[in-house]
Amino acid sequence: MNVRDLSAEWRSEWDEFCRESPDAWFRHTTDWLDYTLNYKPEFEPASASFVVTHSKEIIAVCPLILETVDGVRQFSYAGGYGPTPAFAADLSEGERDSIAGMIFDEVDERADEHGVQRVKMQHPSLAGETPAGTESYNYLVRYGFVDTSINTQLVDLDRDIDDIRADLRRDYRRSIDDAEDTFEITVFDSETVTESIHDEYKQCHIKDAGGQTRPDETFDLMYDWITADEAFLVGAKHEGKYVGFSYFLAYDGGVYYASSARDPDSDTYDLGIGHLLQWEAMKWMVERGLDTYEPGWQFFDRTFPHLASEKEVNISQFKRGVGGTTRPLSRGEKYYDGDLFRDEYTEKVERYAEHLGTGE
Structure with a gap:
């Protein structure tokens, strides 16, 4: 060897x-x-x-x-x-x-x-x-x-979509129902993504973060992944303008929630946009025959050795709302x-x- x-x-x-x-x-x-x-x-x-x-x-x-x-x-x-x-x-x-x-x-x-x-x-x-x-x-x-x-959350996608929806937390379902009347959702994959749409995601990301936090090259690579069927982007539009996006990696049957951005100046910021983006993405995953979705890491309290912040605990709770099971992450x-x-x-x-x- x-x-x-x-x-x-x-x-x-x-x-x-x-x-x-x-x-x-x-x-x-x-x-x-x-x-x-x-x-x-x-x-x-x-x-x-x-x-x-x-x-x-x-x-x-x-x-x-x-x-x-x-x-x-x-x-x-x-x-x-x-x-x-x-x-x-x-x-x-x-x-x-x-x-x-x-x-x-x-x-x-x-x-x-x-x-x-x-x-x-x-x-x-x-x-x-x-x-x-x-x-x-x-x-x-x-x-x-x-x-x-630590722990992470995994959702089995090899089920009927109604069963997956029933597995959503109750308040999550309510937020989705409310948001459906407010936003128009579009999934962008290798067949539908354009450079202009991806640039809208980039600009939304920069605005939400209060400035550009990483080089242009990383956004260029993320666009290439979508065109190569290794990722997809979900956008939420309100009154003709995109006000939020979520970005997902998709590889070998598995999907990972990689990034999200919302327009902090929009009056729709707290109207369930994140919940609806997750749900529409999951519906798309099931339609494409993908196997497993990982919303991300789970933190429940300030335990040793990782003293989770209040923000990390709150984000974890949001991610658990999509259902699934909490598993060890070695x-x-x-x-x-x-x-x-x-x-x-x-x-x-x-x-x-x-x-x-x-x-x-």
């Missing part, structure tokens, strides 16, 4: 491999790698991704991006968690274990080479089932990672710098202790 850097000559084979691997999802692809490399230029991102080959065939891939975040050198995705390695579907459990050990040894070596202080990884919830059953527990702990798992961090670990976890302990004492 050989380890090779992800170079231009491997990009096509990398993406073909991701389509077949039960461990991979969209964030493993070169599309998302390119997005992350453009997302936060102030982090000075650089690819450290590599493939494992046997007889010139890819048998595993490991996406890695080197970044400097607040002075910390780390392997991460825009400061967050990158995906775990992906393996060929036909490997035995023993072969997977052997290759995984080889991969994490390589990660350690690259960390040492680049002065990395921490690596952050998470298992993609929308990846398929793996032969070794590694999706059933956080296997990162076998390789020296601190378990930082992730972890591996520290190579003891001082960094001590400083970060001391701060987390102190913040949590303060929360326990004040309730705030």
